[in-house]
Amino acid sequence: MPTPLTFDALKQQVIDGTVDTVLVCLVDMQGRLMGKRFHAQNFVDSAWEETHACNYLLATDLEMATPDGYASTSWQSGYGDYVMKPDLTTLRPMPWLEGTVMVLCDLLDHHTHEEVPHSPRAILKRQIARLEAMGLTAMMATELEFFLFEDSFDAIRKRDFRDLAPISGYNEDYHILQTTKEEGVMRPLRNHLVAAGVPVENTKGEAETGQEELNIRYAEALACADHHTIAKHATKEIAWQNGRAASFLAKWHKDKVGSAAHIHQSLWRDGEPVFFDPDADLGMSETMRHYCAGLIEYAGQATYFLAPYINSYKRFAPGTFAPTKTIWSVDNRTAGFRLCADGTKGVRMECRIGGSDLNPYLALAAQLAAGMAGIAQKLTLPPPTTGDIYQSSDAPEIPRTLRDAAEALTGSAMLREAMGDDVIDHYTRAATWEIEEFDRTVTDYEVARGFERA
Numbered sequence: 177m178p179t180p181l182t183f184d185a186l187k188q189q190v191i192d193g194t195v196d197t198v199l200v201c202l203v204d205m206q207g208r209l210m211g212k213r214f215h216a217q218n219f220v221d222s223a224w225e226e227t228h229a230c231n232y233l234l235a236t237d238l239e240m241a242t243p244d245g246y247a248s249t250s251w252q253s254g255y256g257d258y259v260m261k262p263d264l265t266t267l268r269p270m271p272w273l274e275g276t277v278m279v280l281c282d283l284l285d286h287h288t289h290e291e292v293p294h295s296p297r298a299i300l301k302r303q304i305a306r307l308e309a310m311g312l313t314a315m316m317a318t319e320l321e322f323f324l325f326e327d328s329f330d331a332i333r334k335r336d337f338r339d340l341a342p343i344s345g346y347n348e349d350y351h352i353l354q355t356t357k358e359e360g361v362m363r364p365l366r367n368h369l370v371a372a373g374v375p376v377e378n379t380k381g382e383a384e385t386g387q388e389e390l391n392i393r394y395a396e397a398l399a400c401a402d403h404h405t406i407a408k409h410a411t412k413e414i415a416w417q418n419g420r421a422a423s424f425l426a427k428w429h430k431d432k433v434g435s436a437a438h439i440h441q442s443l444w445r446d447g448e449p450v451f452f453d454p455d456a457d458l459g460m461s462e463t464m465r466h467y468c469a470g471l472i473e474y475a476g477q478a479t480y481f482l483a484p485y486i487n488s489y490k491r492f493a494p495g496t497f498a499p500t501k502t503i504w505s506v507d508n509r510t511a512g513f514r515l516c517a518d519g520t521k522g523v524r525m526e527c528r529i530g531g532s533d534l535n536p537y538l539a540l541a542a543q544l545a546a547g548m549a550g551i552a553q554k555l556t557l558p559p560p561t562t563g564d565i566y567q568s569s570d571a572p573e574i575p576r577t578l579r580d581a582a583e584a585l586t587g588s589a590m591l592r593e594a595m596g597d598d599v600i601d602h603y604t605r606a607a608t609w610e611i612e613e614f615d616r617t618v619t620d621y622e623v624a625r626g627f628e629r630a
């Protein structure tokens with residue numbers, strides 16, 4: 177689906193005075209929009225060709241710290257610039273902000289103008305190119321789950337993230353009555369996103385107090401990741417405009433279920449779904465079986481890209497609809513992978529491992545790399561598992577901690593071949609930094625537990 181704004185139309189809107197601001201954005205390692213707010217006149221006159229940003233933006237954590245250990249940049253190398261190259265095909269209005277449009281950029285080396293390999297968009301584009309070389313296109317969708325809270329981000333931060341009150345008082349899964357009370361945020365979110373060219377299918381209440389789900393129609397992989405990123409950003413901004421907070425933390429309370437970002441995926445050739453074979457069991461073609469075998473074989477190695485923080489691993493708890501095992505099933509929500517729409521042209525695999533805190537470019541790239549490895553190696557798909565998979569003791573586990581996932585990432589010959597050593601070393605450093613920071617931290621839990629009684 178093309179975005180609803182061309183560069184020529186933008187030039188006219190600048191002349192008309194309907195647009196005065198262009199957000200020129202890159203996507204950082206955490207999947208956030210970072211960049212600059214351009215006066216629209218300056219953008220259409222010159223910045224549309226390129227602008228610049230400090231290269232530390234692909235070497236920071238959520239707090240904008242500057243950890244050592246990255247080969248690409250450091251204090252030693254002086255933290256130079258990257259070129260931000262606007263991808264004008266991503267130009268779109270941001271109707272929830274007055275007179276404002278946005279564009280996503282690719283990141284290029286300042287001197288060689290080569291694409292920066294560890295940029296999330298570049299990582300996904302590389303996997304898409306590998307797939308294209310096989311004559312295939314990936315159609316993907318991510319489901320965004322998040323929690324809405326009664327108060328604003330600013331009020332919550334000022335009271336140290338304590339006494340968090342979700343927007344509803346009860347589990348609102350599929351509830352129409354409760355979600356009517358949340359339309360102040362959710363209705364503009366749906367409508368503004370559609371006007372921005374993000375094809376929203378629906379929103380619904382999810383299975384916890386204050387939990388929401390936003391579903392976007394499947395699209396080619398890069399567009400899917402762009403949609404996810406813009407939708408997540410819009411959710412936070414529109415919540416903020418309404419005096420509310422929206423959190424994509426994977427697990428914000430130990431007694432509440434976590435939030436996921438399930439990934440639906442299918443492969444196509446010349447507009448036809450190659451995952452579908454009407455004569456095969458469950459309608460799953462040989463190609464689909466090999467692809468899914470790759471997803472399962474390499475699930476542990478890909479988990480870091482689905483669960484990038486210490487907190488992400490708190491979500492994998494039995495009895496919460498979050499998976500604990502890297503096996504597949506037919507329409508069974510206790511498995512890491514769930515076959516959807518079996519026997520139909522829409523047959524696809526849903527990966528349920530990813531949390532709402534994932535970076536969609538990295539997550540989709542890791543899924544495609546694993547699936548392509550499955551096809552290349554003609555891996556055999558084991559039979560589907562049935563019943564309560566939480567109780568299935570011999571099934572392989574999803575890595576239990578970020579430490580385990582980081583080890584699987586750095587040791588992954590498959591991901592190193594698919595993405596390059598530099599990329600894997602870069603994200604291994606991002607993972608070990610998260611672990612080091614957490615290991616240094618004294619948590620509320622430790623103080624409350626031991627202050628008097630230890």
Ligand code: ADP
Binds near residue numbers: 315316317521522
């Ligand atoms: P469920 O509610 O069972 O999870 P939905 O019908 O709501 O499933 O679809 C979930 C997501 O899957 C939607 O975002 C939809 O666009 C996407 N989807 C549908 N068909 C395909 C397909 N062939 N390939 C990839 N994604 C798909």
